[in-house]
Amino acid sequence: MAIKEVQTTCCYCGSGCQLLFTADTAANKILDVRPTWGRTNDDKACLKGWYGWDFLNDPQILTRRLRQPLIRRGGKGTPLAPASWDEAVAFVADNLKKIKDRWGPDSIMGAASARGPGNEPNYLMQKFMRACVGTNNIDHCARICHAASVAGSRQTIGEGAMSLSIPEIEDAEVIFNIGYNAAASHPIVARRIVKAKEKGAYLMCADPRVTETSRISALHLQLKGGTNLALTNSMAHVIIAEGLEDKRFIQEHTKDFEAFKAIVEEYPPERAAAITGLAPNDIRLAARRYAGSRHSVILWGMGVTQFSQGVEVVKSLCSLALLTGNFGRPSTGTGPVRGQNNVQGTCDMGVLPDVFPGYQSVADPEARAKFAKAWGVESLPAGPGLHLTRVPEKVVHEKDPAKRIHAYWIFGEDPAQSDPDLAELRETLAEIDFVVCQDIFMNKTSRQADAILPATAWGEHEGVYTSSDRGFQRIRKVVEPVGDVKDDWEIICLVSTAMGYPMKYAGAEEIWNEMIDLCPKFAGATYEKIERQGSVQWPCWDKGPQDRGTMYLHKDGHFATPDGFGLFRTAHYHPPVEVENADYPLTLCTVREVGHYSARTMTGNCRTLRNLEDEPGWVQISPEDCQTLGVDDGELVSVVSRRGRVITRCKKTERVKKGAVYMTYQWWVGACNELTISSLDPTSRTPEYKYCAAKVEKIDDQQWAWQEVARLYSQLRDDMGIQQIGKAVNQ
Numbered sequence: 038m039a040i041k042e043v044q045t046t047c048c049y050c051g052s053g054c055q056l057l058f059t060a061d062t063a064a065n066k067i068l069d070v071r072p073t074w075g076r077t078n079d080d081k082a083c084l085k086g087w088y089g090w091d092f093l094n095d096p097q098i099l100t101r102r103l104r105q106p107l108i109r110r111g112g113k114g115t116p117l118a119p120a121s122w123d124e125a126v127a128f129v130a131d132n133l134k135k136i137k138d139r140w141g142p143d144s145i146m147g148a149a150s151a152r153g154p155g156n157e158p159n160y161l162m163q164k165f166m167r168a169c170v171g172t173n174n175i176d177h178c179a180r181i182c183h184a185a186s187v188a189g190s191r192q193t194i195g196e197g198a199m200s201l202s203i204p205e206i207e208d209a210e211v212i213f214n215i216g217y218n219a220a221a222s223h224p225i226v227a228r229r230i231v232k233a234k235e236k237g238a239y240l241m242c243a244d245p246r247v248t249e250t251s252r253i254s255a256l257h258l259q260l261k262g263g264t265n266l267a268l269t270n271s272m273a274h275v276i277i278a279e280g281l282e283d284k285r286f287i288q289e290h291t292k293d294f295e296a297f298k299a300i301v302e303e304y305p306p307e308r309a310a311a312i313t314g315l316a317p318n319d320i321r322l323a324a325r326r327y328a329g330s331r332h333s334v335i336l337w338g339m340g341v342t343q344f345s346q347g348v349e350v351v352k353s354l355c356s357l358a359l360l361t362g363n364f365g366r367p368s369t370g371t372g373p374v375r376g377q378n379n380v381q382g383t384c385d386m387g388v389l390p391d392v393f394p395g396y397q398s399v400a401d402p403e404a405r406a407k408f409a410k411a412w413g414v415e416s417l418p419a420g421p422g423l424h425l426t427r428v429p430e431k432v433v434h435e436k437d438p439a440k441r442i443h444a445y446w447i448f449g450e451d452p453a454q455s456d457p458d459l460a461e462l463r464e465t466l467a468e469i470d471f472v473v474c475q476d477i478f479m480n481k482t483s484r485q486a487d488a489i490l491p492a493t494a495w496g497e498h499e500g501v502y503t504s505s506d507r508g509f510q511r512i513r514k515v516v517e518p519v520g521d522v523k524d525d526w527e528i529i530c531l532v533s534t535a536m537g538y539p540m541k542y543a544g545a546e547e548i549w550n551e552m553i554d555l556c557p558k559f560a561g562a563t564y565e566k567i568e569r570q571g572s573v574q575w576p577c578w579d580k581g582p583q584d585r586g587t588m589y590l591h592k593d594g595h596f597a598t599p600d601g602f603g604l605f606r607t608a609h610y611h612p613p614v615e616v617e618n619a620d621y622p623l624t625l626c627t628v629r630e631v632g633h634y635s636a637r638t639m640t641g642n643c644r645t646l647r648n649l650e651d652e653p654g655w656v657q658i659s660p661e662d663c664q665t666l667g668v669d670d671g672e673l674v675s676v677v678s679r680r681g682r683v684i685t686r687c688k689k690t691e692r693v694k695k696g697a698v699y700m701t702y703q704w705w706v707g708a709c710n711e712l713t714i715s716s717l718d719p720t721s722r723t724p725e726y727k728y729c730a731a732k733v734e735k736i737d738d739q740q741w742a743w744q745e746v747a748r749l750y751s752q753l754r755d756d757m758g759i760q761q762i763g764k765a766v767n768q
């Protein structure tokens with residue numbers, strides 16, 4: 038037995054925890070995993086860090102690893118059949134070329150990955166789309182996540198990332214936690230919130246549900262879902278009305294205060310109370326507490342961004358921090374805590390339709406000229422590309438074939454599970470001429486693919502992830518990949534080369550070096566420095582050892598806006614797009630499961646995590662609603678919206694209020710995205726996952742319902758060609 042120890046960064050959430058693997062290199066097996074010291078996690082990890090690596094063993098519980106390329110040789114309607122890499126690459130390149138020649142570069146869409154691959158393949162994916170295909174149609178799951186934070190923060194303070202670092206949270210004096218459930222989503226960040234409380238911080242939590250954070254908060258603002266903007270505008274109203282604003286900071290470092298004041302003046306607590314259902318004095322208390330400290334921190338998540346008014350709420354939160362001068366010092370500022378392990382990084386790499394790597398605008402002629410020169414092309418497209426949430430609009434709702442999307446390369450995402458309104462998404466995938474999936478597992482999306490390209494997973498390749506707080510950290514190979522799989526970056530190089538735009542690299546570090554040389558903000562973050570420090574937070578301008586990176590942004594009130602001033606912005610409140618009514622009397626909100634992760638291809642294939650929770654998921658219902666519906670805890674029920682119907686288990690709980698029900702989006706059978714609505718924020722195009730009208734129906738024949746769940750589950754697995762159901766679970 039040859040033993041080695043390898044340190045790497047966790048592949049789930051953006052907390053960026055460091056894990057130490059012990060592996061038997063002779064047997065190519067992982068023996069043990071434990072957390073180790075890291076900048077964000079000290080030496081702690083949550084249950085996914087401890088148990089979330091078992092998918093590397095491919096126990097085939099939910100789905101199975103992809104081990105060889107698969108193509109539909111005879112076109113749509115013919116089966117997916119194994120192919121050699123040469124054949125699969127030629128097949129993908131020929132089809133993409135044909136589509137580009139016939140319909141132009143903008144008929145091709147690319148989605149890249151905030152998960153396992155890391156920064157380097159994402160850099161290459163956007164380079165491929167821009168330099169080889171010639172379009173800015175490149176995006177990723179930030180769109181359906183924190184895109185509203187990126188847009189809203191950039192419009193006010195100039196930078197879309199967390200202004201402070203995860204460790205700084207524990208020294209905050211006041212934490213305003215809004216629409217963020219760290220105990221389930223980022224347990225290691227939650228630990229910092231607990232520590233802040235232990236050190237005497239005042240916690241306040243705005244969430245329509247009772248969460249672990251609300252339980253330890255001094256003030257729980259249990260507002261009605263979809264009313265954030267009324268609350269935040271009203272807090273600003275109180276701060277100004279009571280003269281609690283930081284007048285000097287406003288004078289010296291901000292603009293547009295008067296226009297902001299004119300809007301928030303219309304939100305006295307009594308009016309906001311009528312919209313939010315909160316007590317006026319609780320709103321006053323929240324405002325006074327927030328303004329009463331020089332170390333106030335706002336942490337927010339999907340309960341802010343996944344609304345058709347998400348961007349406006351983000352702007353109002355940044356404005357609250359401007360109003361009170363809570364920027365530019367340690368343990369203060371704004372914290373849109375980025376979800377996925379590398380969603381900050383995938384944004385950093387320019388996997389967005391409007392920016393190159395390092396947030397350099399595609400509309401800026403100088404930036405275009407710089408990247409065109411470096412990438413050896415005459416010119417690069419200037420117009421912003423398509424947001425991935427608009428693909429259905431450009432397929433099923435676009436009658437003119439010249440304006441349609443004809444090809445979609447989906448790399449490390451599972452939109453057929455994670456996008457809203459899945460029936461429409463399936464119709465979209467069926468209508469697109471050519472769909473490529475590059476993944477590590479068979480998933481719901483790859484069922485509809487014309488070509489599947491199998492990649493190495495986290496633990497099988499090298500690279501860099503960016504944690505939620507702008508920290509570049511290394512990921513390292515622990516085991517050798519099994520089967521005919523390739524590194525994501527290599528797959529992109531092969532297709533690009535076959536399409537006539539050669540790309541060749543010796544490894545991830547060479548790609549990284551090309552990237553940092555093009556991005557001033559990242560220029561100093563060499564592999565060597567990341568290795569030495571463990572983590573380098575951007576901006577890091579200089580390669581020398583004296584530039585260790587940046588812990589917090591906007592030092593001394595200098596914002597990242599063009600002229601350095603912070604801009605006050607907010608808007609008037611409006612309700613969500615689809616509200617409850619006589620036919621659909623409940624509101625449906627969708628959230629997270631602590632032991633499972635996103636589309637679940639990875640955690641669903643980890644034996645210990647699978648034992649925590651299983652299909653068909655659950656729906657949280659208040660005891661009053663359970664009584665009205667005549668349903669009880671554990672019973673199967675149907676949840677129905679205008680777009681679909683699914684079966685799931687009733688979870689009766691006092692944590693939710695009457696009239697509002699909650700599901701998690703992790704389940705294949707109880708898939709809540711069959712029900713969600715694709716109404717989008719007009720700026721960030723983020724879907725309103727947190728609010729639509731629904732009803733719950735009792736199922737009288739429970740035996741039939743359980744059989745139906747089993748039937749639907751095996752049908753999905755059969756469609757995916759996963760034969761060995763239940764096999765190898767105990768291996």
Ligand SMILES: Nc1nc2c(c(=O)[nH]1)N[C@H]1C(S)=C(S)[C@@H](COP(=O)(O)OP(=O)(O)OC[C@H]3O[C@@H](n4cnc5c(=O)[nH]c(N)nc54)[C@H](O)[C@@H]3O)O[C@H]1N2
Binds near residue numbers: 243
């Ligand atoms: N275990 C696990 N961890 C994860 C993930 C996972 O799938 N599983 N996913 C990761 C990803 S991609 C992300 S983006 C993060 C997301 O992490 P979070 O932002 O914590 O995500 P959610 O649980 O979707 O929503 C947060 C809270 O918003 C509340 N909320 C709903 N509506 C409203 C409202 O109108 N106002 C307010 N103020 N609150 C509201 C919900 O009740 C919920 O408690 O988690 C990451 N971590």
Ligand SMILES: Nc1nc2c(c(=O)[nH]1)N[C@H]1C(S)=C(S)[C@@H](COP(=O)(O)OP(=O)(O)OC[C@H]3O[C@@H](n4cnc5c(=O)[nH]c(N)nc54)[C@H](O)[C@@H]3O)O[C@H]1N2
Binds near residue numbers: 182183343475476
């Ligand atoms: N209803 C509802 N829906 C939601 C949300 C919600 O709150 N409610 N939240 C949304 C949010 S915030 C997010 S971020 C999205 C997430 O949605 P997705 O990004 O679609 O979900 P993931 O499970 O992270 O999907 C990642 C895919 O990448 C694959 N993968 C992992 N590692 C690698 C690798 O190294 N290489 C390759 N090629 N593939 C890899 C996985 O197998 C999986 O198929 O879901 C959104 N959907």
Ligand code: SF4
Binds near residue numbers: 049053084086223226
């Ligand atoms: S908190 Fe996030 S990064 Fe840390 S171990 Fe858990 S899932 Fe991994």
Ligand SMILES: [Mo]
Binds near residue numbers: 178181377
């Ligand atoms: Mo996310």
